[in-house]
Amino acid sequence: MTKISRLVICLLIALSGTAACAEGYPMKPIRLVVPFPPGGTTDNLGRLLAGRMSEALGQQVIVDNRGGAGGTLGADIVAKSATDGYTLLFGTVSTQSINASLYKRLPFDPKKDFTSIATFATVxxxxxxxxxxxxxxxxxxxxxxxxxxxxxxxxxxxxxxxxxxxxxxxxxxxxxxxxxxxxxxxxxxxxxxxxxxxxxxxxxxxxxxxxxxxxxxxxxxxTGTKRSPVLPDVPTVAEAGVPGYEVGVWFGVLGPKNLPKEVVTKLSYEISRIARDKATVEKLTLQGATPLVSSPEEFSKRIQSDAEKWANLVRSSGATVD
CATH class of the missing domain: 3.40.190.10 (Periplasmic binding protein-like II)
Structure with missing residues (x-):
């Protein structure tokens, strides 16, 4: 057998193993890295989603808080993790769209080193x-x-x-x-x-x-374009005398690059279903959040468009980090 033939066989075995793994996914607990400390909005929403995912997937989804450097430390863990779907990131507009223009040096590429799976909520x-x-x-x-x-x-x-x-x-x-x-x-x-x-x-x-x-x-x-239903008497910044002011924040799930398509499809379906579920909507609303559902492709486009939007403000504010 030639070296090339052995290489082809090894490659086919590796690919079939990945497919089999994806087909039975998940077969063990999943780690959901929340790139900020406990107690904040990202942590609260991440734990809400993790609990619902555990029910939907039949495997425990464990929240792992890894705060620091504006979410960069936690994101880096996921970017360098195995591409098997067992380490995921509860990312934000900050980690995926802002940090690329904020930090002069990042240990990962926000565009190339992640697989977009699904958005979950916006606040x-x-x-x-x-x-x-x-x-x-x-x-x-x-x-x-x-x-x-x-x-x-x-x-x-x-x-x-x-x-x-x-x-x-x-x-x-x-x-x-x-x-x-x-x-x-x-x-x-x-x-x-x-x-x-x-x-x-x-x-x-x-x-x-x-x-x-x-x-x-x-x-x-x-900071949104509309008043929040949980605080109807509080105006928007624009209403309060700063016309044109608007900021929204989204949260979603990503994995390392090259996740198997079957894993992405399954996770995207379940997260989107959870976000639409009446019980989830009620819990999000009580927290002042709104469900945000999108396909992996739509999620990727949102990341890119927000990166372009925030880059201008980062430059004008001089808010770069070494």
């Missing part, structure tokens, strides 16, 4: 302040920040996250003045916001909603 951000800050509206915040340029600190889940860039866009459009303080996730930032170590935050709505309801935070505006 607006919400501008919240500690109640000790003497402002009750967006316009009052703008005026107060200009009079006291060193008095306000804005927390975020990390450099280049939508929390951060929502604030940069706000400053660019209003002339407001505050200092950005990046954290390793929105959970730690929220802790300091409640303690008044920082004074404001453009947080994902689900993360701030419980604190708003208890009066621990004061909401000023949501």
């Amino acid at each position: 607006p951000n919400i501008l919240v302040v500690n109640p000790n800050v003497p402002v009750k509206s967006v316009q009052m915040l703008i005026e107060y920040s200009k009079r006291n340029p060193s008095a306000l600190y804005m927390g975020s889940a990390g450099n280049g996250t939508t929390n951060h860039l929502s604030g940069e866009l706000f400053k660019a459009m209003t002339g407001a003045s505050f200092t950005h303080v990046p954290y390793k996730g929105s959970g730690p930032a929220m802790t300091d916001l409640l303690g008044n170590q920082i004074q404001l935050m453009f947080d994902n709505l689900p993360g701030s909603l419980p604190q708003i309801k208890t009066g621990n935070l004061r909401p000023l505006a949501v």
